[in-house]
Amino acid sequence: xxxxxxxxxxxxxxIVIGGGFGGAAAAWKCACAGLKxxxxxxxxxxxxxxxxxxxxxxxxxxxxxxxxxxxxPPVERPVDGIVNYIITDIDAGEIHIDDTLKVPKPFSPxxxxxxxxxxxxxxxxxxxxxxxxxxxxxxxxxxVELIQENDHVKGIRTETGEVVRARIVIDAxxxxxxxxxxxxxxxxxxxxxxxxxxxxxxxxxxxxIDRIFGFSLRFCWGWDEQxxxxxxxxxxxxxxxxxxxxxxxxxxQCLRRDDGPVYNLAADLQxxxxxxxxxxxxxxxxxxxxxxxxxRMWDGxxxxxxxxxxxxxxxxxxxxxxxxxxxxxxxxxxxxxxxxAAWFSAEIAADVAIEAxxxxxxxxxxxxxxxxxxxxxxxxxxALRSTNRYNLRHAxxxxxxxxxxxxxxxxxxxxxxxxxxTALMQIVLLFLRKDPSVIGKxxxxxxxxxxxxxxxxxxxxxxxxxxxxFPDATPEDARRLAVFLRRMDRVLSxxxxxxxLGATLLLPLSGAANPVMGTLLPVTEPVYLRLxxxxxxxxSPWGQRLADAVVGSDPSVFEA
Amino acid sequence: xKKTRADIPGVEWVPGSGDFITIDQAKCTGCAxxxxxxxxxxxxxxxxxxxxxxxxxCLECGAxxxxxxxxxxxxxxxxxxxxxxxxxx
Numbered sequence: 001x002x003x004x005x006x007x008x009x010x011x012x013x014x015i016v017i018g019g020g021f022g023g024a025a026a027a028w029k030c031a032c033a034g035l036k037x038x039x040x041x042x043x044x045x046x047x048x049x050x051x052x053x054x055x056x057x058x059x060x061x062x063x064x065x066x067x068x069x070x071x072x073p074p075v076e077r078p079v080d081g082i083v084n085y086i087i088t089d090i091d092a093g094e095i096h097i098d099d100t101l102k103v104p105k106p107f108s109p110x111x112x113x114x115x116x117x118x119x120x121x122x123x124x125x126x127x128x129x130x131x132x133x134x135x136x137x138x139x140x141x142x143x144v145e146l147i148q149e150n151d152h153v154k155g156i157r158t159e160t161g162e163v164v165r166a167r168i169v170i171d172a173x174x175x176x177x178x179x180x181x182x183x184x185x186x187x188x189x190x191x192x193x194x195x196x197x198x199x200x201x202x203x204x205x206x207x208x209i210d211r212i213f214g215f216s217l218r219f220c221w222g223w224d225e226q227x228x229x230x231x232x233x234x235x236x237x238x239x240x241x242x243x244x245x246x247x248x249x250x251x252x253q254c255l256r257r258d259d260g261p262v263y264n265l266a267a268d269l270q271x272x273x274x275x276x277x278x279x280x281x282x283x284x285x286x287x288x289x290x291x292x293x294x295x296r297m298w299d300g301x302x303x304x305x306x307x308x309x310x311x312x313x314x315x316x317x318x319x320x321x322x323x324x325x326x327x328x329x330x331x332x333x334x335x336x337x338x339x340x341a342a343w344f345s346a347e348i349a350a351d352v353a354i355e356a357x358x359x360x361x362x363x364x365x366x367x368x369x370x371x372x373x374x375x376x377x378x379x380x381x382x383a384l385r386s387t388n389r390y391n392l393r394h395a396x397x398x399x400x401x402x403x404x405x406x407x408x409x410x411x412x413x414x415x416x417x418x419x420x421x422t423a424l425m426q427i428v429l430l431f432l433r434k435d436p437s438v439i440g441k442x443x444x445x446x447x448x449x450x451x452x453x454x455x456x457x458x459x460x461x462x463x464x465x466x467x468x469x470f471p472d473a474t475p476e477d478a479r480r481l482a483v484f485l486r487r488m489d490r491v492l493s494x495x496x497x498x499x500x501l502g503a504t505l506l507l508p509l510s511g512a513a514n515p516v517m518g519t520l521l522p523v524t525e526p527v528y529l530r531l532x533x534x535x536x537x538x539x540s541p542w543g544q545r546l547a548d549a550v551v552g553s554d555p556s557v558f559e560a
Numbered sequence: 561x562k563k564t565r566a567d568i569p570g571v572e573w574v575p576g577s578g579d580f581i582t583i584d585q586a587k588c589t590g591c592a593x594x595x596x597x598x599x600x601x602x603x604x605x606x607x608x609x610x611x612x613x614x615x616x617x618c619l620e621c622g623a624x625x626x627x628x629x630x631x632x633x634x635x636x637x638x639x640x641x642x643x644x645x646x647x648x649x
Contacts, residue, residue, distance in 0.1 A: 044574060044641040049620065050649040120649040140641030159639050176622045178636065191626045198599060201570060201648050246648070255597055255627050262593040262627045269599065295570020295648040298599045300621040 003036070005165045012036045014353055015156055015166040016135075017143050017179065019046040021119070022325030022342030023172035024126035025065045029350030030170075031135035035357060038164065039127070039135055040156065042142040046127045047120030051299035053199040053241060053248040055079050055217060056122075057114040057332075059379055060340030061449075062442050063427050065347055067133075069445050070560035072458045073125050075115040076243035078450060080108035080215040082412050087222035087229075088401055090279050096405060100414035100525070102216065104532050106542035109215045110450045110550055116241050116248075125458070143173075146183045146321065152362075153183065153320030168320060168353045168362050172346070175302045175326035175338075185318045189311065189329075191255035191262065195235055195303040195336075198269045202247040202291035212286060213242035220276065221408055224396055228275045230268070231257070232404070233393025236336055238276055244456065246294055247287070251276075252336070254303065303336065305329040306384030317371050319364040322349040328374070332383035333390065334411050341380050348373045378430075382423035386411070414525055421513035429503040429510060436499035440489050441560050447481075447550045448558035454551045477549035482557045562645075565617060568600075570647045573616060577638035581624065585609050587632035594624035594633060619644050 003011040014030045016023045019041035030037040043049045061069055081102030088094045103111055131137055145157040146169065155165035173179055175194075180186040221237040222228045229237040235253030251272050256262050277283050305311045306329065316328035324330070325342030332338060352370040356362045374380055388411030395404035409415040431438050452458050492499070550558075563573040581602075583594075590608040600617035603610050603624065610632075620643055625635035637643075 042637050042640050044645060047649055048645040049643075050646060051619070052646070052649045118648065120646060142637045142640040144636070176625075176635070189626065194623070194626045196597060196599070196621065196623050255623055262591070262596050264596040265623070266596060266599055266601070293569060295646070296568050297571055297646055297649065298619055298621055300623045300626060 007163075007165075009155070009163045009165050011165045012038050013167050013357055014038070014170060015040065015164060015168075016170045016172055017156065018172035018174060018327070019043070019127055019137065019139070020050065020123055020172060020174065020325070020342070021126065021339045022327075022346040023170070024123060024130045025068070025343050025346035026170045026172060026324060026350045026353075027135040028065065028067055028126070028130040028133050029347060030353055031130060031133040033350075033354045034134075035354065037130075037135040038166075039130065039137050040141045040143055040158070041137065041139045044140050045124075046137070046139065047123045050119040050123060051197065051199060051297045052119045052201070053197070053239075053250045054119065054337055054339070055114040055116050055241060055335075056339045057335060057337060058112060059424065059427070060343055061115070061445060063379065063431060064340060064343035067129050068126070068343070069441060071125075071129065072448065072452050072460050073117070074121045074458045075117050075449060075453055076246075077116045077209075078109050078112040078215050078453060079114045079116055079217055080112055082113075082217045082219055084408050084412055085218065085220045085282070086405060086408060087220060087226070087280070090222065090226050090228055090275075093281070098405065098409055098413045099216070100409065100529060101412060101416065105536050105539040106546055108543055110543075110546055111446050112215070115449065115453075116243050118243070125460075129460070143179060146179050148183060151319060153318060167357050168322070170346075170349050170353060171321055171323045171327045172325055172342070173327050175300070175329070175331075177323075177327050180323055180327060183318070183321075185321070185323070186314050186329075189302055189305055192258050193302055193304040193308060193311065194255050194300050195252045196255060196265055196269075196298060196300050197250055197252035198273070198298045199296065200249045200273070200293065201295040201297075202249070202287075203294045204245065204247045204287075204291045206245045208290045209242045209245065209247065213240075213247075215242075217241055219412060220280065221392075221404070223399065226275075227268075227271055228279060229272055231393070232396040233390055234263075236389055238272070239336075244453075247291060249273075249276075252303075255300070301338070302326065302329055302331050304333060304390060305331060306333050307387065307390055312384060315371070316345075316374060317364065317367045319367070320362045322352060322367060322370050324349045330374070330380055330384065332386070334383070334386035334388055334416075336389075341383055344377055344380055345374060348377070378423040378426040382420055386419060388412075388419070414528075415521065417521060418514060418518040421517045422510055425510040425513045426507065429507045432499055432503040433507065436496045436503075437489070437492050440485070440492055443488070444485070444558045444560055447553070448555070450547065451550050451553065451555060451558065454547075459555070475549065475552045477545055478552040478554075478557075481546075481549045481553055485557060563616065568617060571619070572645045572647065574642045574645055576642040577615060577618075578642075579615075580620075580636050580638040580643070581612060581615060581618070582634045583610055583612060584632045584634070585611075587630045589630050589632075591629070593627035593629070597623040597627050599623075
């Protein structure tokens, strides 16, 4: 039932500003709690204003909103790892490859480090779930002002002057933060923390992508003077994402270096693109003949905000309002991806909003708990504070190839274990302590996602009906897989108290994970890589058998 | 009537966006930062001051606004449902 404020203006429980990755997730949770939730999206339809080109890392799916983990979002390709091309002399063809961060066989390609996705399609799927849960979506509506009374946010004003009041506002307006700046909650970021991403999308046949890329991303890094990629530490070289039947190339660079002059990005990014497509033999000879340009787009986003303590400490809440995702500056400095942080913060914001409305207290004092939870979230804080991308500039300054390889290895190779193990261990243990059966949900998620991707069919996606026309034969391996999953559930159920106890006991020790990995990795990594090289050919057929079993299974086996 | 451009495929522009970016000429120092970072070539220089040539190729990335140190550029979102629209975002 429509409610009205004393002023006659419309009154709802929750307003969500922005229908992106975080906004839809926050709205879903609020709507599920029975709150009257309205999402305002400025695009004509959801996803219109989104620039694509990304891998959503595995931790977003495993530890993010349950409806995404347990659902069937549209993904473009599973990602089993990264191949880093470290180009030290393009003319002489001196290229070092670091492909240590790769899920080994037989786990790849079913088990992944993430999924490539078209943001537009993914956000539309998310929004569909939020609307199904009861949230109301209002598109083509730009919010021009937050309504504040005695420094308490009470609602929004649209471009047509319409005022909608809410008990709480969740601001998911994106990285520019225009409304939060206007309301005096946050300030505009300096240009050296902002990256401009220049994205090219190419059509490429799926069979060619399967053959050339498989499931791996390709990143290119090179000395600045070669002008084949943006300056080290002031962007991230060049990234190529294989999708189902398209290829995404992204080059991005910060707008300015520290306090130096603004870069001539219009010229530089064009130059990098020309050089990489004309000079790099891999692209020129292998990729270019098989591709045609499908789309080009660009966007600015915060990249190094988390490394600046003053900016990192800016408020992400005020009386009556919570800021999530990019609007709160929650980017992943290393992976250049804000989706997991948007999902985590959306869930936390929705939880706090539900608590605040339940207690009829949306004061800044009460909402501080949102900030506390954000600042104690292991993955968000790890993502914000990772320095390998930024530090690439030091390797460039000294022209130190050994250091360059080390930073790349630590950021986008197996060396990441020295930096990310504590955060990952903490969050895994927190989940296991709460509910050990989540292991079964994680495994089923990987299998369901792979199966969906294989058939290009996402059962609860926009326009998709029930699955039809696919082989219903159940091969022997699929039957075995179903039995394995059933037994796994029983074992997890039996061991549940033990897993909970183990997680509780291990949690205080998780802080030691990074230093321990730092000590062990120099010894264990070469051994692991040798074993992987030796046994991979033998394990590959097992990986294919697992993938075939997943594809040949009844989809109900993977339902959460 | 939506507009498209051959040199920026996969993007449409819905008319009606109006002047969602403006330049205060009195504040502009003519540093040309906005020209340097605009991949849509929306800006030009006249009498040592930046001016907006056209927002018809603007993707609302905000780069011009971020680099404008004298705060001469005002940036707001265009009216709902107008401005650029990605097909493959």
